[in-house]
Amino acid sequence: MAEKTYTVRCARFDPGREKAPHYDSFQVPIQEGWSILNVLTYIYEEMDPTLAFYGPCRIGKCVACHVKVNGKTRLACTELAPQEDITLDPMTPRALIRDFVIDRSQVDVPEG
């Protein structure tokens, strides 16, 4: 039997290369007890390796994996994914590197 899937709409944007964000939809077999980070990881590993997100610690300590889940800002790692269709947006359009990655730098990168 085919696994039950849900539509995950992901905002995609590469500032500098694209004029405006757009949405890509993925059919994801969201399991009970998955976090939003599990959903993003599934899409990256199984469907689209170009998806960009940041969140190395996976336990809410780096506090750098925020995404908007149906419009509400949440930590991707600790937010449980509902077993329903969802829309994901970056936390803020400002300082966006790509897709869900926000520039978290506290420093100026040295020039050559």
Added chain:
Amino acid sequence: MPRLEEIADQVIRTDVLVVGSEGTGARAAIAAADDGCQVLVATKGFVGKCGATLTADADIDVDSGTIAKVFALPGAHPDDSPQVFFEDMVREGDWIGNQRLVEIHCEEAGPRVKELVDWGARVDKLTHAPGHRYPRGIWIEGPEIARALTRQVLARPAISLIETTMVTDLLIRGGRCVGAMGLDYRNGKVVAFEAGSVILCTGGAMRMYRYTTAPDELTGDGMVAAYRAGAELQDMEFPMMLPYVMIKPDAVNSIDFPYLLSAYLDAKALNRMGQEYMTRWDKERLAWTTRDVNSIAAMVEVLEGRGGPNDGTYISLKHIPRNILENAKGFLPESMARWRYGAFDMKKFLPDLSQDAIECAPACHFWNGGIRVTEHCETALPGLYAAGEGTGGFHGGNRVSGNALTMTQVWGPRAGHAAARFAKREGRGEADAGQAAALRAKIVAPMERPTGSNPIQIRNRIRHLSHRYLNAVREERWLENVLQEMKGLAEQARSVHVRNRDLKKYNMEWVEALQTENLLTVMEMVARGSLMRTESRGAMFRRDFPDTDGVNWLKNIVIRRDGDSMAMRTEPVVVTTLQPPRTAYKYADQEGAR
């Protein structure tokens, strides 16, 4: 030959290059800057938001006597001393730690951790973990440490930082390390660093395992870059497993909350028949024995068919009356008492512990081995220094709780000072353009191959094999099989490619592609080291050699590159004052070992 500027997209020159920005790297950078050097820190994530320091649980060991004198924390025991701490560390390291390094570690822990506290890292309380005779764990949450150190780094104008940059290889000229090359994956730029000296503070390779408490960055990059550059590594057969992390649900996979419960409360470890299997391993301490023995025991249950539905064993608190559990809140670390783990509310993910047990698995938690260093953090390559988790010789075959963070605070500064001395004496190095061009080609190769193998699939296979066959329990036939299969994986890794080759900016698959060879190289070191060590010791149990062999194996296995092959030799353990047992005895038989 072209200039370096024509080879790399960006060239940065500095006195001391520090690779890694957190517990160890920040301390190394601070020390080198305070010695008057220009310092550049290159880090794989964002500063203060990456690396293993942040995720520490997080006790920092200092001997209890010093804690009583210097930190005035309740519960400290004045009878403890750096000497007693040294003895515990050598014994729990199963006698193959370098005693000279351990002496320095225990002496300098107090003053270095005091500096961290003076910099504003907030102390929660003092804890007493297994393997320590006295309470030595000064509890400071990982994010507190990261914040305090980041403030110190940013306050020093002599320190510059480059983030989202994976250092892939070291530049060598005239037998000396003169810098490094890497990828700034944020924008897809190849970066060349020229430096007077380089310090690797990049941590272990825990991400080669299916279950791990470590964050994404820990893929052995520094250890393998050092290996390729000719430095020596040791004790690579001893990745440390933490028993009892969550398996399900996926959101909390690898979280070690059940282990923490078992460290503070009298948890029972049970197999699928409900048997308390630790009675076969440590009758007195049961699940309160050291983490290595717990992991081995759990893995033996699983491999012999007595595991649960998810190939785990169980942690149960059902026998503890509710009012005792309630009262425990008074002595549990604050976050645990509120059932918090990181930002998780664990109540949502745990069963009712008065009725049910938690199915758990051992996860890779720490890297005991690593780059072989002197007491000044020198490697076999002049100009190359290393400190922290990616170095070997301190914990021997097993690390006691709380000593990973102590390691960052003691050895980061030692490396920083030594590398600063070298850089001042020798001046800045100059890269060999031919080598730099070759390293650039290697970095961009996965983006230039139109077809090839998939780095995500290779990584998942690595994690599967490591979990089953390079876990706490090993056996010759499994190790031979792993090495055999690895030949195929290595072949695939040579043609690893990135599917969207136009995407230079923040291409996660590109970073994965560059990590593949590192994971495979470390895996081979673990497998070969385990095969060579025909005994059971510390974090490694050989089912086919179940005794600890103090007659033949008071030795460290040292690995260095010899052309394309891994040259392995043994060196006798460095002993200063504490004589190890030079007999053979049953593994984990603490009486036999003493």
